[in-house]
Every structure is written in structure tokens, then in C-alpha cells.
Amino acid sequence: MNYEEAKIKFVSTWGSLGSLWGINKAMAQIQALLFISIKPLSMEDIMAELQISRGNTSMNLRQLMDWGIVTKELIPGERKEYFTTEKDVQELTRIIAKERSRREIQPVIKVLNELSSIKDDGTDKTKELIKQTKALHDLTLNADTMINKLVNQKQNWITKSLIKLIK
Amino acid sequence: MNYEEAKIKFVSTWGSLGSLWGINKAMAQIQALLFISIKPLSMEDIMAELQISRGNTSMNLRQLMDWGIVTKELIPGERKEYFTTEKDVQELTRIIAKERSRREIQPVIKVLNELSSIKDDGTDKTKELIKQTKALHDLTLNADTMINKLVNQKQNWITKSLIKLIK
DNA sequence: ATAAACTTTCAATAATTATTGAAAGTTTAA
DNA sequence: TTAAACTTTCAATAATTATTGAAAGTTTAT
Numbered sequence: 335m336n337y338e339e340a341k342i343k344f345v346s347t348w349g350s351l352g353s354l355w356g357i358n359k360a361m362a363q364i365q366a367l368l369f370i371s372i373k374p375l376s377m378e379d380i381m382a383e384l385q386i387s388r389g390n391t392s393m394n395l396r397q398l399m400d401w402g403i404v405t406k407e408l409i410p411g412e413r414k415e416y417f418t419t420e421k422d423v424q425e426l427t428r429i430i431a432k433e434r435s436r437r438e439i440q441p442v443i444k445v446l447n448e449l450s451s452i453k454d455d456g457t458d459k460t461k462e463l464i465k466q467t468k469a470l471h472d473l474t475l476n477a478d479t480m481i482n483k484l485v486n487q488k489q490n491w492i493t494k495s496l497i498k499l500i501k
Numbered sequence: 502m503n504y505e506e507a508k509i510k511f512v513s514t515w516g517s518l519g520s521l522w523g524i525n526k527a528m529a530q531i532q533a534l535l536f537i538s539i540k541p542l543s544m545e546d547i548m549a550e551l552q553i554s555r556g557n558t559s560m561n562l563r564q565l566m567d568w569g570i571v572t573k574e575l576i577p578g579e580r581k582e583y584f585t586t587e588k589d590v591q592e593l594t595r596i597i598a599k600e601r602s603r604r605e606i607q608p609v610i611k612v613l614n615e616l617s618s619i620k621d622d623g624t625d626k627t628k629e630l631i632k633q634t635k636a637l638h639d640l641t642l643n644a645d646t647m648i649n650k651l652v653n654q655k656q657n658w659i660t661k662s663l664i665k666l667i668k
Numbered sequence: 669a670t671a672a673a674c675t676t677t678c679a680a681t682a683a684t685t686a687t688t689g690a691a692a693g694t695t696t697a698a
Numbered sequence: 699t700t701a702a703a704c705t706t707t708c709a710a711t712a713a714t715t716a717t718t719g720a721a722a723g724t725t726t727a728t
Contacts, residue, residue, distance in 0.1 A: 335615075335616070335618050335619045335620065336619070336620060336622075337619065337622065337624070337626065337627045337630065339619075340616050340619040340630055340634075341630060343612065343615070343616060344616060344630065344634065347609065347612045351605070351608075351609055354523050354605055355522060355523060355605070356521055356522060356523070358715080358716065359716080360716075360717080369633055370626075370629055370630045370633050370634075371626075371629070372625050372626050372629045377674085377675075386717075386718090387717060387718045387719065388675080388676090388718085388719075388720095389676080389677075389678085389717070389718060389719065389720090390716080390717050390718070392675060392676060392677085393676085393677085393716095393717090396676085413672095413673055413674065413725085413726075413727095414673085414674070414675095415674085415675080421633070422636075423633075423636045423637055423639075423640045424640070427640065438518070438521055438522070441518075442514065442518055445510065445514045448502075448510070449502070449507050449510060449511060451502050452502045452503070452504065452506075452507040453502065453503060453504075455503070455504065457504070458539050459504065459537075459538075459539050460504045462537055462538070462539045463504065463507055463508060463511065463537045466536055466537050466588070466590075467507075467511065467537075469589075469590045470590055472590075473590045473591070473594065525685080525686065526686080527686075527687080544704085544705075553687075553688090554687060554688045554689065555688085555689075555705080555706090556687070556688060556689065556690090556706080556707075556708085557686080557687050557688070559705060559706055559707085560686095560687090560706085560707085563706085580695085580696070580697095580702095580703060580704065581703085581704070581705095582704080582705080
């Protein structure tokens with residue numbers, strides 16, 4: 335397999351994977367492209383490589399910046415904006431985990447909290463709803479705590495401990 | 502908040518959450534409904550509660566059974582089929598983690614392996630692609646190992662150790 | 669102040685994904 | 699074996715989500 339083939343495969347795989355876990359295809363492909371690029375890319379570069387429109391590129395770059403995965407790079411003397419992505423997979427994992435906690439886990443915790451105000455009327459079905467809501471609440475809180483600890487631990491000692499623990 | 506309100510909120514929240522991580526809305530809602538039900542439900546029950554068609558209900562129940570989250574329950578004397586879901590959140594987590602590893606992580610590992618056959622032509626861009634592919638490969642393997650260890654450990658000592666470790 | 673170089677926005681459209689409902693299929697009881 | 703009770707399948711349709719492209723917006727150089 336030569337470079338071009340491998341690049342296309344890498345980018346498209348990352349793209350379809352991304353859409354699987356809630357990031358759209360173009361967004362994931364842009365990130366993939368930047369991830370294996372040895373220099374910052376301009377909007378033109380990205381449009382040309384991925385064969386997508388200017389609007390699409392602009393919007394998805396913005397989203398990637400919102401996630402904190404991609405940053406603008408200003409090259410002196412150049413008018414165009416250039417973009418790079420976080421290159422360290424560990425750091426990338428941390429950023430993604432943090433954002434997903436914020437965007438997905440937090441809202442669930444919020445709703446589960448709201449549900450705790452259900453009035454216990456003594457019926458079995460209400461008891462079951464309360465019980466299961468509570469079980470889910472505990473689980474979600476634990477998961478979130480784990481993610482946050484991981485995320486706030488730059489040195490990543492947890493991962494190391496984990497791997498040792500697990501092997 | 503009374504029982505009906507809470508039930509609706511629980512089911513619809515679970516539904517939208519589900520769609521966020523790659524399970525469709527109806528599928529997630531059916532699971533949610535079963536999760537808080539004190540007795541097995543028939544297709545009719547589910548259709549009525551969620552206001553969805555017979556076809557939709559049938560297909561999504563099948564998917565839930567494929568995932569191993571929902572099981573058929575035959576009630577003696579009854580012609581209809583009844584359904585229940587795994588009620589223990591820990592066990593539910595294990596099943597979901599396992600399936601997601603199989604469906605999502607394994608295919609990525611496969612592609613990353615294929616990419617390892619790229620020919621190193623000595624250029625910087627090829628070196629970068631190789632390096633980043635390898636980094637991702639290692640990360641993915643580690644993540645998958647963690648998930649599998651978790652999953653094969655019914656007693657769930659890992660979670661307990663983790664929580665201790667993390668606190 | 670003007671124009672060139674560039675980016676963003678957003679209504680229209682395309683692509684994808686979910687849902688319906690009725691016909692076909694299956695199982696059970698008599 | 700027949701018919702009633704039930705489930706599955708799948709082509710048609712609806713709903714959602716992504717993408718385009720051109721107009722509007724912004725920045726920089728002169």
C-alpha cells in the first residue's frame with residue numbers, strides 16, 4: 335500500500351467511525367486529515383483533499399474548534415487561515431472524553447435529578463421507577479467521576495495504573 | 502411529579518440519549534420502557550405506550566434481542582410474546598460495552614492493522630502517517646483490552662478498584 | 669475609502685435514516 | 699386442515715441530518 339492509498343483509507347475510516355459516535359463524517363475526516371498532516375492546512379487544502387464545499391469546511395472547522403481539537407494557526411505573511419489538530423492521542427482522548435461528559439453525561443444527570451422529585455405513591459410501579467432511576471443515577475455519576483478524574487490528570491497516571499491493574 | 506409524568510420523561514430522555522450514541526430512538530425508548538416496567542410487555546403494550554407502529558416495534562425488539570439486552574418471555578397460556586430487559590445496570594453496562602467493542606472497536610483495529618502494510622518510502626509525510634497510525638493503534642488496543650477485562654469480570658472488582666483508586 | 673482576499677452564514681437541496689402499514693409468513697387451537 | 703392470532707418483512711414515505719453555493723460579512727493592504 336502506498337502513501338496516497340493509506341491516507342485515503344485512514345481518512346475515510348476515521349470518517350465513518352466518527353459518525354458512529356456522534357460526530358459527523360466531514361468533521362471526523364477533517365480531523366483525520368489534519369492528524370496525519372505534517373504542516374497546517376488551509377481551507378482550500380481541506381476542500382481540495384476531501385472534495386467538500388467551502389461552507390461545509392468552514393462549519394465543520396468551527397465545530398472542531400468548539401470541541402477544542404483543532405486550532406487556528408496564523409502563518410506570518412499569509413492572508414489565509416491555517417489549521418492544526420492536537421497530535422497527541424492521549425491528549426486527544428482527554429479532550430474528547432471531557433467534551434462528551436459535558437455534552438452527554440451532564441444532561442442525563444440533570445434529568446435523573448429532576449426525576450428524583452417523583453412522588454412515591456406506594457405502588458409497585460412507582461417504586462420500580464424510583465429504584466431504576468436511582469440505579470442509573472449512581473452509575474452515571476460514577477462513570478462521570480471516572481472520566482473527570484482521568485481528564486484532569488495530565489500525567490495520565492490513572493491509565494498506567496489501570497493497565498497494570500488489568501494485565 | 503407523578504408517575505405518568507416521570508415515566509414519560511424517563512423514556513423520552515433515554516430515547517434521545519440513545520440516539521446520541523448510535524442506537525436509534527425507538528430502540529432506546531423500548532428498552533427504557535421495559536427497564537422500568539414491573540412485568541413483561543407485549544408488542545401491543547409497547548406500541549400503545551410509545552405510539553409507534555407494529556413494524557417499527559418488531560424490528561427494534563429484534564435489534565434489542567440481537568444486542569442481548571432484551572429477551573422473549575413466554576407466558577404460559579398466552580399466545581402473545583412478551584419481552585423483558587436486563588434490569589441490573591451493571592450487567593447492562595457490561596453487555597453494551599462488549600457489543601460496542603465488537604461492533605465499533607474491532608473494525609477500527611482491523612483497518613489500522615491493514616494500514617500497517619504501508620510501504621515506508623522515507624518521506625516525512627509517510628513517516629507521519631505511520632507514526633500516527635501506530636499511536637492510534639496502540640491506544641485502541643489498550644482501550645479494547647480494558648473493556649474486555651471489565652466485561653469478562655462478572656464480579657466487577659475492577660470497577661470497585663477503580664473507584665477506590667480514583668477517589 | 670476602496671478593493672481584493674478571504675471567511676461565514678443560511679436557504680435550498682441532497683443524502684441518509686427511521687417509520688409506517690399492509691401483505692406475507694408463522695404458530696397454535698380446534 | 700382450517701382459521702384465528704399473532705409476528706415479520708419490506709417497499710413506500712416521512713423525518714432528520716448533511717451539504718452546497720452564492721450572497722453577505724470581515725479583514726488587510728494600498
